[in-house]
Amino acid sequence: MSEASRNEGAWWESAVIYEIALISFQDSDGDGKGDLAGLTSRIDYLKWLGVDAVWLTPVYKSPFRDLGYDISDYCSIDRAFGSLEAFDRLLKALHAADIRVILDLVPNHTANDHAWFIESSSSRNSAKADWYIWADAAENGGPPNNWLSRFGGSGWEWCEARRQYYYHSFLVEQPDLNWRNPQLRAAIADVMRFWLDRGVDGFRVDASAVLIKDALLRDNPHNPQAKGKPPPQRQTPVFTDDRPETMDCIEFIREVIDGYPGRMLCGEVQGKTDRIGHFYGNDRPRLHLPLNFALLDSQWDALSLQATIDAYFNAIPDHAWPVWVIGGHDKQRIASQIGEPQMRVLAMLLMTLRGTPFFFMGDEIGRKRVPIPPDRVHDPFEKLVPGYGLCRDPERAPMRWDDSSNGGFTTGDPWLPLEPRDGAANVAAQQRDPRSILALFRALMRLRRERACLRHGGYEPLRAQNDVLAYRRTDGGKEILVALNIAAEPRKLHWQGRGRLLMSTHLDLPSEPLPDASILLRGNEGVIIELEPR
Missing domain, CATH: 3.20.20.80 (Glycosidases)
Structure with a gap:
């Protein structure tokens, strides 16, 4: 992209x-x-x-x-x-x-102690009767269907006052609201x-x-x-x-x-x-x-x-x-x-x-x-x-x-x-x-604020090879190369053109021009390189 x-x-x-x-x-x-x-x-x-x-x-x-x-x-x-x-x-x-x-x-x-639910559960004729998901029991008196709660068990709970079940996607104490209302x-x-x-x-x-x-x-x-x-x-x-x-x-x-x-x-x-x-x-x-x-x-x-x-x-x-x-x-x-x-x-x-x-x-x-x-x-x-x-x-x-x-x-x-x-x-x-x-x-957040490339620039993927994930960020004529070594062992990185190292994940290297178009990435190291205009 x-x-x-x-x-x-x-x-x-x-x-x-x-x-x-x-x-x-x-x-x-x-x-x-x-x-x-x-x-x-x-x-x-x-x-x-x-x-x-x-x-x-x-x-x-x-x-x-x-x-x-x-x-x-x-x-x-x-x-x-x-x-x-x-x-x-x-x-x-x-x-x-x-x-x-x-x-x-x-x-x-x-929550089931919210004023809306207290009123809704009190009667099928209350002003908020339809603010939650209610349904009659199945023919056998059990839940209306087989829906489950994310916290285990049926997603339906019986309410004696209404003689109906209400649905809860999560806890029994978390009745679902009716967004059709x-x-x-x-x-x-x-x-x-x-x-x-x-x-x-x-x-x-x-x-x-x-x-x-x-x-x-x-x-x-x-x-x-x-x-x-x-x-x-x-x-x-x-x-x-x-x-x-x-x-x-x-x-x-x-x-x-x-x-x-x-x-x-x-x-x-x-x-x-x-x-x-x-x-x-x-x-x-x-x-x-x-x-x-x-x-x-x-x-x-x-x-x-x-x-x-x-x-x-x-x-x-x-x-x-x-x-x-x-x-x-x-x-x-x-x-x-x-x-x-x-x-x-x-x-x-x-x-x-x-x-x-x-x-x-x-x-x-x-x-x-x-x-x-x-x-x-x-x-x-x-x-x-x-x-x-x-x-x-x-x-x-x-x-x-x-x-x-x-x-x-x-x-x-x-x-x-x-x-x-x-x-x-x-x-x-x-x-x-x-x-x-x-x-x-x-x-990294400071560098992101300083470089428009990293905030709003385009994204150009490079082919991941030899355990290195790499891509460019571009903004007009400016380019930044990001290379991430996903391995614990060193990996060699090559690119075209000249560049300046902006940052290593180890935070132990100065920001300076690189002598050639390659760098040895240490194990578990990522680098950000600012490329000179092509």
Whole structure:
């Protein structure tokens, strides 16, 4: 994929976006849980690091059975995090530091103690009776069909007051909203405007691919590849996931945000790479940035990465702006899979590919999965569907700021344990080390800001050979060559023309002209080379 020089686009096209699970970032009051005041106290770190925007996992009122994705009130802040006033102070402080704020929008479901569900479940004749997905029992008195919950068991729960079942894609306590109801849609739009009016810069739409379910409630077929998979994956979710009507829901959400200039909509999408293009939209726009986790799913070798990147670029529309994600609150830490040396290579890949980079708090220090004892598990997936190695708590453990027992995160007992402090990655130690992976993330973001080629330039793939993944970024007559050694042994790199080395992932080489058109890449080394005009 190549493209001629273009003007600077919307802010999110040049931004680097940093996901923060607020409960695990910084505690300010000693209760062991991160909060808004704690995040406010770390703004200097965010500015020093160089991120342009933060995406916060839900901060709304919630019983917190599923990291706050079970919401009791969309328009209030949970007391564990602070208050609306504390949120406004945080928003103002982040904007003063030139950092934008993206909130999680959770339009698929609420908590079962939300006022909407309490009213809906009280009677079939209530004003909100049709705001959730209700259905009569099957002839045998059981659930209406075979749909499963992602947290195990049937996706249907009986409600005695209505003498009906309600559907829940996730926990029993997370009833699904009925997006076929125009009043419900209007209520979600009002929620969005509440936060947009306060000044937030956009939303990440949670579970955006499952907003509509089959109107006929048809049974999902058996998954022929189910062997060894957890029970919720033993069906092919044809009638519950990624229905065509879902796109109309996303278009509606986009219309709301388009009423506020300069705001951005990204979203969690599902399915294989070849489906991701649909979430951009054509005649009617959908998401600005459908989140792309292809790098996390790829085999970690040069040929597989080359294919993964090419398949993604081929799957998105010509008008679409790419996006790359290397971590998240639901994704296993990739550093645990590829190791710290290749994590440095991944950092260079993320910051030099054409598109918007997203990473998760702790990725910048090469953080790995944190061991969680069975008696400290919070993740409902692990509690309800144990034994498949899919617990998400190891990713959600509190941020380690220093090597103290509680990592500088809290003066109390942290809600999840941190990794043992001896030898654990932490921010303070890496800030003192000019060659740390944290220093690398920071240097890459700085270089990205300085070079238009890396922000908006075209992308020209080169043939991956001998374990080296390589490509050019171009902007007018300027060219930058990126070469990444995916092997642990040295590899020789050749190119045409003269060049200047801008950066090595080892951060131990000066920026200087190269004597000839070749370089010996050390094991696990990536380089960025500025080429002279041809």
